[in-house]
Amino acid sequence: MTLSPSRDAAGADLLFLREERLRLAQTLMFLVGRDMAEAVAPVLEEVGLGRAHHRVLQALAFSPGIPVTHLQDILGVTKQSLGRTLHELEARQYLETRRGRNDKRQKLLYLSTAGKAAEARLFAVVRQRLVTAYREAGGTAVEGFRRVMRGMLSEHSRSLLAEEPSGRREVSHGS
Secondary structure, eight states: OOOOOOOOOOOOOTTTTHHHHHHHHHHHHHHHHHHHHHHHHHHHHHHHHOHHHHHHHHHHHSSSHHHHHHHHHTTTTHHHHHHHHHHHHHHHTEEEEEEOSSOOOOOEEEOOOOHHHHHHHHHHHHHHHHHHHHHOOOHHHHHHHHHHHHHHHHHHHHHHHHHOTSSSOOOOOOO
């Protein structure tokens, strides 16, 4: 597999829908996923966590105070699988649970101070990669990237972004 960066500016030609360009995009997404997993692996190993734990930390950083069922929906995992991961995070004191205000049976999930610190260390690795790539690409390309990523989301995933309870919304500020 040969990956050579395009010499033309993003969207400069009208041939971006050609099969080879689409396959290259698929390959790039695969490699980015693999490389990002490799980049955070040393931090995960150091804190004694796995990828499932990382996914939970990411989701709770994005949506603090969500019910377990909503987290299960976001991650697309079984209740049993999520339960094991949540118990491990609770045992390590990375996770706090609180009762719902209106429904006391509801279990709301938050990162503890230790959980926030672990998630911040993991995000620092991701942030550095993003900052480097964003600076190299420039604001116009970053906005195009966001549009492409949003365009690839299913309606269900888009609704998860729209429901994000922490009050934060993506704001475009250029690069």
